[in-house]
Amino acid sequence: MTAYAAIGRRSFLAGALAIAAARNAVAQGGADPAQVSAQEAPGTWRHALTLLGDPKYPPDFKHFEYADPAAPKGGLVRLGAQGGFDNLNFIVNGLKGDLEGGITQIYETLMEDSTDEPFSSYGQIAEGVRIAEDGKSVTYRLRPQAKWHDGQPLTVEDVIWSFDTLKANSPFYAAYYQSVSKAEKTAEREVTFRFDEAGNRELPQVLGQMQVLPKHWWTGKDAQGKPRDATQTTLEIPLGSGPYRLAKIDAGRSAVYERVDDYWGKDLPVNVGRNNFQTVRFEYFRDGSVLLEALKGDLYDFRTENIARNWATAYDDFPAVKEGRLIKEEFPGRGTGIMQAFVFNLRRDKFKDERVRRAFNLAMNFEEMNRQLFYGLYSRIDSYFFGSELAAGPGLPEGAEKALLEGLKDKIPAGVFTERYKNPVNDTPEAVRTNLREAVKLLREAGYELKGGQMVNKASGEPLTVEFLEFQNVFERVILPFAAQLKLIGIQSSIRVIDQAQYQNRMRGYEFDITTSNWPESLSPGNEQREFWGAAAADKPGTRNIAGIKDPAVDALIEKLIYSTDRESQIAATRALDRVLLAHNYVLPQWSSPVTRTIHWNRFSRPKVLPKYGGSGFPTTWWYDEGLAAKTGAPR
Numbered sequence: 001m002t003a004y005a006a007i008g009r010r011s012f013l014a015g016a017l018a019i020a021a022a023r024n025a026v027a028q029g030g031a032d033p034a035q036v037s038a039q040e041a042p043g044t045w046r047h048a049l050t051l052l053g054d055p056k057y058p059p060d061f062k063h064f065e066y067a068d069p070a071a072p073k074g075g076l077v078r079l080g081a082q083g084g085f086d087n088l089n090f091i092v093n094g095l096k097g098d099l100e101g102g103i104t105q106i107y108e109t110l111m112e113d114s115t116d117e118p119f120s121s122y123g124q125i126a127e128g129v130r131i132a133e134d135g136k137s138v139t140y141r142l143r144p145q146a147k148w149h150d151g152q153p154l155t156v157e158d159v160i161w162s163f164d165t166l167k168a169n170s171p172f173y174a175a176y177y178q179s180v181s182k183a184e185k186t187a188e189r190e191v192t193f194r195f196d197e198a199g200n201r202e203l204p205q206v207l208g209q210m211q212v213l214p215k216h217w218w219t220g221k222d223a224q225g226k227p228r229d230a231t232q233t234t235l236e237i238p239l240g241s242g243p244y245r246l247a248k249i250d251a252g253r254s255a256v257y258e259r260v261d262d263y264w265g266k267d268l269p270v271n272v273g274r275n276n277f278q279t280v281r282f283e284y285f286r287d288g289s290v291l292l293e294a295l296k297g298d299l300y301d302f303r304t305e306n307i308a309r310n311w312a313t314a315y316d317d318f319p320a321v322k323e324g325r326l327i328k329e330e331f332p333g334r335g336t337g338i339m340q341a342f343v344f345n346l347r348r349d350k351f352k353d354e355r356v357r358r359a360f361n362l363a364m365n366f367e368e369m370n371r372q373l374f375y376g377l378y379s380r381i382d383s384y385f386f387g388s389e390l391a392a393g394p395g396l397p398e399g400a401e402k403a404l405l406e407g408l409k410d411k412i413p414a415g416v417f418t419e420r421y422k423n424p425v426n427d428t429p430e431a432v433r434t435n436l437r438e439a440v441k442l443l444r445e446a447g448y449e450l451k452g453g454q455m456v457n458k459a460s461g462e463p464l465t466v467e468f469l470e471f472q473n474v475f476e477r478v479i480l481p482f483a484a485q486l487k488l489i490g491i492q493s494s495i496r497v498i499d500q501a502q503y504q505n506r507m508r509g510y511e512f513d514i515t516t517s518n519w520p521e522s523l524s525p526g527n528e529q530r531e532f533w534g535a536a537a538a539d540k541p542g543t544r545n546i547a548g549i550k551d552p553a554v555d556a557l558i559e560k561l562i563y564s565t566d567r568e569s570q571i572a573a574t575r576a577l578d579r580v581l582l583a584h585n586y587v588l589p590q591w592s593s594p595v596t597r598t599i600h601w602n603r604f605s606r607p608k609v610l611p612k613y614g615g616s617g618f619p620t621t622w623w624y625d626e627g628l629a630a631k632t633g634a635p636r
Helices: 097-106 156-169 171-176 203-208 288-296 308-313 354-363 366-372 399-406 429-445 473-488 500-508 528-533 552-562 567-583 626-632
Strands: 048-050 076-082 111-113 120-123 126-131 137-142 180-187 190-195 244-250 254-259 279-285 302-304 326-332 337-344 448-451 454-457 465-470 492-497 514-521 587-589 595-601
Touching (some): 076 288, 076 302, 097 254, 120 126, 156 171, 190 203, 337 354, 354 429, 354 473, 354 587, 465 473, 473 492
Parallel strands (some): 076 279, 465 492
Antiparallel strands (some): 048 120, 126 137, 137 190, 180 190, 244 254, 326 595, 337 514
């Protein structure tokens, strides 16, 4: 049951943070690109970047294996989304929600990641990339054919303006590019990013995933002659450079994207066989139940089903499923990790004591939820990198991981060295009673007492009450039984469900007690961890450090992770970070599944090979199949 779309990947469906790189490098006056390895010494022009070994694809590759170059172009695909939208400027809104996931498709990035490799990426706007010998800068050389949809060339000035504007106005990018001191023009088609220090191995690729924005459009005037302002929300359709343009919007209800037939990058190897639909339409629905019924009513085409009850009961008796016109299908979730949780607002005094936070976990009966609500389809999350090799193991820390933790011994809980984090288990009535007694004990130690069946602060007499803030009413059925358990230990709770726009505004100002969020993780975590858990992000409006974590050990381990020199040290730092975050009970972990469950109308075909780390690959590598559509019925 995923509450939010993930930050990051340039896709209509949100995904994990992507890393990007460059293609077809030709050293100025130097070697032929076919003879240049991506892992050459620093200072060499490269066609690709990777954090592990060598890239899979050589400089002369024709297309990704999971893209079919014979895929037909054309047709309509309709995507459903819950909520609405009141802004087309992702600079100030961040990469949140389905509109922004779509609107980023109108822009290009310097690089494009490969989703059948964990750490490699190849060129898009950039035709070459070069890391300085001292490791303190990276240079990208732009393709001369890159252009905006109005025909103007895409320039180094656009890249520099985009970097400066995003870093100055977006909390996410401010944290992501924290170690980048400046971007400057170093040749006619070359832009160089300078770093504060060497050793941040991921940073060159992180910069490659930046969406490049049109400086001349954003600094120009709108149709009414009013100067545009990149720091303000807008419903003016923006100018792009990518495979799609935003053709039409009905504010808050729908957005229509049309494929750009003369798109300058359509023949690049990273794009061959991709972006096959002529029209992509987002339809917005305020209510989750209506969104489900809209799929059955054939108002949109593809749904990722994150509600176990729906997967188990909502489709099997539906005639279109029995007839094969509506397809239920699971895709493996390979390689990535996730933390999804109830998030405590640590900025509020009542949640500053970790014993209080642990008491909430003791009171939550996941086992009963899984039986009664989730049909046994979920597993309890016990790691910030759950489902990946980066999760702290079942044993105690050892080797390089232990050495890192010992260096911070005075800053971390002693229990990190003596016990592995475990969620409470409430699988029997006896276990439930034992855990509730333990929760009351911890609350008393934290300064609370039971009076008349209510938990109150001994010093102030203030009752311990909480409000769960959500924008999906589906969470009511999860929170209500949790609230009943909390009531048994004297905690009064309520749930408030508001529309998505209000929710976004509340979250930007951290106006909540407890909410639900998730943090999808790539196989190569890095600079984004500063924005997820770093102290510098805790008080900035709109960051992903929703909890408000400020912990010197966490900050130190994030830096160790970012500046790790090889895979072994990266894994050790990530696992150490995982243990420290878990030990503080900053969040109350929820649940996850090893597969992605989807249901779609049978109008589409896809390549025989699916991306190893990209799930279904829908809709980027799928295409409209007229033969299937004739049997199923054309979309309306």
